[in-house]
Amino acid sequence: MIAGISIYEIFTLTSILFFIGIYGFITRKNLISILISLELILNASAVNFVVINKYLYPDVLQGVFFSIFIIAVAAAETALAVAIIINLYRQISSVEVKETEIMKY
Numbered sequence: 001m002i003a004g005i006s007i008y009e010i011f012t013l014t015s016i017l018f019f020i021g022i023y024g025f026i027t028r029k030n031l032i033s034i035l036i037s038l039e040l041i042l043n044a045s046a047v048n049f050v051v052i053n054k055y056l057y058p059d060v061l062q063g064v065f066f067s068i069f070i071i072a073v074a075a076a077e078t079a080l081a082v083a084i085i086i087n088l089y090r091q092i093s094s095v096e097v098k099e100t101e102i103m104k105y
Contacts, residue, residue, distance in 0.1 A: 011048070014045075017040055021039075024037030030096060031095045034097070035078065035082070042074045051063075
C-alpha cells in the first residue's frame with residue numbers, strides 16, 4: 001500500500017466522493033452537472049476496486065483490469081451523453097432537465 005496512508009483513509013475518501021456524486025446526481029438540474037456527478041460515482045468505484053485488489057491480492061491485477069474497464073465504459077458513456085446533450089441544446093437551446101420534458105409532446 002501507500003506508505004503513511006491506511007486503507008481506511010482511502011475508503012473514507014472514496015466514500016465521500018461516491019456520496020458527493022450521488023447527491024449531485026439527485027439534486028442537480030443541469031444535464032452536464034448530472035454527467036459530472038455520474039463520473040464521480042464511477043471513479044470512486046474504480047479506486048475502490050484497485051485498493052481492495054491491492055490489499056487482498058497484491059500479486060493479482062484483476063482489480064486493475066476492472067477499473068480500466070470502468071474507465072473505458074465511463075469514457076464511452078461520456079462521449080454518448082455529450083453528443084445527446086449537444087443535440088438537445090441545438091433543439092431547445094437549454095441543457096436543463098425541466099426543459100427537456102417539452103420534447104415529449
